[in-house]
Amino acid sequence: MKINKILLTLICIGFFYIPLIKADNPATLPTSFNLMGSKVEVTPSGMAKIMEKYNSLTRSKKHYDQLLERCNTYFPYIQRELLARGVPGDFKFLALQESLLDGSAISNATPPAVGFWQFKDFTAEERGMKISRTVDERKNVVSASIGAADYLSKNHYYLGNWFYAMISYHDGLGGAKKHISKNKLNYYSKVVIDGNTHPYVLHYLAHYFAFKDNVGQDAQHDVLIEFPCNGYSLNEVAKFTGQPVETLKQNNIWLTSSYIPEDKVYSVMIEAKPTEINQMVAKLSPYAKPKKTRAARSIFQFYADSIKDGYPFVLPIEDESKTAKFDFARVNGVKAVILHEEMTQKELSKALDGVSKGMIKKYNYIKGKDMLMKDRHYYLAPLPKTIPVSYHILEEGETLTFLSVKYGIDRKSLLILNDVKKDTDIKVGDKVYFN
Template identity: 35%
Template sequence: MVVPSEMEFAGVKLKITNSAKKEIEETLDLLTRSQYHFQLLVDRSNLYMGMVEEVLKNEGIPDDFKYLAIQEGQFVSDAVSTSNAVGFWQFKKASAQELGLRVDGVVDERKHIIASTVGATKYFKRSNFVFDNWLWSMQSYLQGLGGAQRSIPEKDYGAKKVEIDGKTHWYLKKYIAHKLAFQDYVGRGRKNPELQLATYEGRGKTLHDVSREVNVDLEELKNLNKWLVGSRIPDEKSYKVIYPVKSGSRPIAQNTEEPKREEVKKTTQSSQAGVTKQPTKESNSNRSTYSGVRPVEGNIGIFPRITGNIASAYEPDQIEMNGIDAIRARSNDNVKTLANRVGKSESKIRKYNDLGDNSRLKSGAYYYVKNKKNRGKVHYHIVQPGETLWSISQDYGIKYKKLLQKNRMREAEQLKVGRVLWLRFIRPANIPIEYTDVILPKDDPTPEDKMIKEVSPPEQPIKKQTQIIPEKKVKVEEEESVEEIEMAITKKALIATSSDTIITHVVQPKESFFAISQKYGIELDDIIDWNGLNVMDGLQINQELRLVVPKAYFLKKTDLKPTATVREIYHEVEKGETLWGISRKYGVTIENILKWNNKTDNNLDLGERLKILQDN
């Protein structure tokens, strides 16, 4: 598949440079390499995509965002990431509740395709109010509003043309790959003629009631409606039960009135809060394998890349790994026997592979017989469960010490799942360490996949790729439940680094979690973790919060005070104006406008008078 030089996303014209094309192509390769798994994801996406398209249209969100749903959760309702983000759109609990989603012992709307998509649209609209650019709004979905504001120059707000190059955030390039991969196969009325998903109003009913009414097996309903935690569906608002409609059947008609749109909006309104995707990101569930290869995400393809005479991989001068001479270890090999087989000294084999004096070889693993490179072939790698710095350096053929240097890491530093590692260049000192979500892998197929297999033609055998090495599997205990996984995830500690400091913030009248996170450029969920709070309990005036705040915050221009050298003027909000546009008009920051007018959010009313302080 060819990556175009120009394309459009949500009204923004994108110019894609050659450096970005290469990265996008590598992600495309990962997405489409296995025809079987690609088709399975296409089929699963099409089951839900009609519902997503309808919500996006009703909420005024560009249709292009539907491909982000594939990127985020791959349409797995109960997908759980390493940072405890859950569901179709990968929300953390606090963020979901701030956006009006119900998450408790009765219902978890993060696992409901319609409710969670409405929640995602609310975030997109809120973010776009700041950036006036849907592309930056998408980036903020990973970074959080504060993180995106720090990384996106204010001059680019409202841009109608954007250049996608090597410096563009990898999350956006990954999205472009998803859009290109799926746009011709997913959405716009494409349905499986043998299987569709329909909705049935379940307000006040039990799934057992619905099962009888739609004539669908109860267990099938439970598998498709994991959002219902309790035994009975709440009756305070509409709840659509998802059920399958197979070939020869038609959806059940109901004589119930739908809630008016205004009522639906009212029930989903929430206090102003941002989605914490930091670190974000990459959301991928039921991570497929192909020919025994572990897919690795980010701006990359599949590594390591083994080429040559694979059948004779145990013999010297037969194969290369990432373009470097390599050999495969036999079951009884140690460093000495392998070195003798390739005619090298033990010390050189240890040097080539960054092996310590007591390191043992792993049967069937591949080892280099020449020096690894100083940089990787791709830009980034996102750390997966079970990986180490050494295994990553081997996978990409990059020297271990060079990998440390590029990421400004100490050898004893703990490697956390989800960290974005730099492979080609040294991470600039002014760019903070970035993390993204990694969805915990599941071995069992989803309920949707099982149904698709039941109604689809028999599977065709997949021709194996002889250049690929066996998978490095991450062991997951079979009896480990989602609840146990969630409990194992630790909350973010209140620890300052060289680039930030710990402060005490005293809650002011009308302040919300979102307002505080926006004020300091930190993440909402971090505030919750640092202070052991529950977002549903709200905040109290004069409540003290301990926060880790970037030192850059204190280097900003201090608030202007009405003095002899400061002029106080008032601006009356006109139709279509945004805080960003007003801030540019007067040469001040959005943050100062909020402070001067005691505002806790970016919402504006027609005719509202805003106080502006300017130097004479």
């Protein structure tokens, strides 16, 4: 008999009740609402596109209930990992859109995208997921959600808006920048959804509205408990849980071996009845191993130096200036200006509101009365102490000050991160780390 499951965290020994109610198609969807930190307005043409997908999701009650069951099963863990990394919990509906929450889902792409969040192998491994003959963490809801949260968090850092970050999950960071510039979007003030909005965003909104009010309404079902462990065989797990090995295999498709590797702690899912949760937790507790949650800063170590030629990462902002001398932009995630002609520091400061000449010098490591150059970017805010790219291999003619401006990282922090006191302490060919 098919069972309804939700995931529970063993570490916290807490659990979620996720009821199931019948899908109820509303006659209309809101045209104005707040979502993921943005004010959203939907035009009639945008609503028509959303409703087309919305109706396809809700037309079949059987199909809808199957998807809702998966939402109830996996959303608690997905949301937990998103929120732990500062990503809005409503991105859980993006996982539903990506894979229909089918851990075994495989795309037709080359190489194929796999699992709950549809990661390709190289992207998954870059985010710390293991893929081998016996393990594929893309099919593990906890591991895959950590990877997705890391990816979204990093791209939001550069793009500055969660809807832009959503587009980047489909198009990549560079592709999102091209889409934003080509369509002259300005989601920083308001997200306008119309018939020309990226289809990925339209489909997300359809999934969001189709399921958001019905998720979490049914507590009468069997559950899954997260058992963080390693170094056990499934036969051993079966003995101290009292569950058949076949049941364990069905609930852990990410593991194709009968042995849980020892290289790290994995999330193994254990089935239990609602009335037996406490007893099962008590059984598992002596065998569980602490599963550390990566802090937001530590995610950066997983990013390879694969897009250095994309720096500085410049994203134009809707023109806020009243002059043709410069444009505002986000450069490496920091507000800046791009000059269209040479200017003195005093001239630029006078044209800006609240940015002094001293600030311009400080944020951009300018000495003396140097002229500000045409087609160069100049930061208007302090640079961060770490950035989400792993390292840069120093090339001829480059200095730490040059890298600070190119990548958008505080120079003093760069010295500390690399355990040096001055530029001459590093040489061509050395790795310069950013986190």
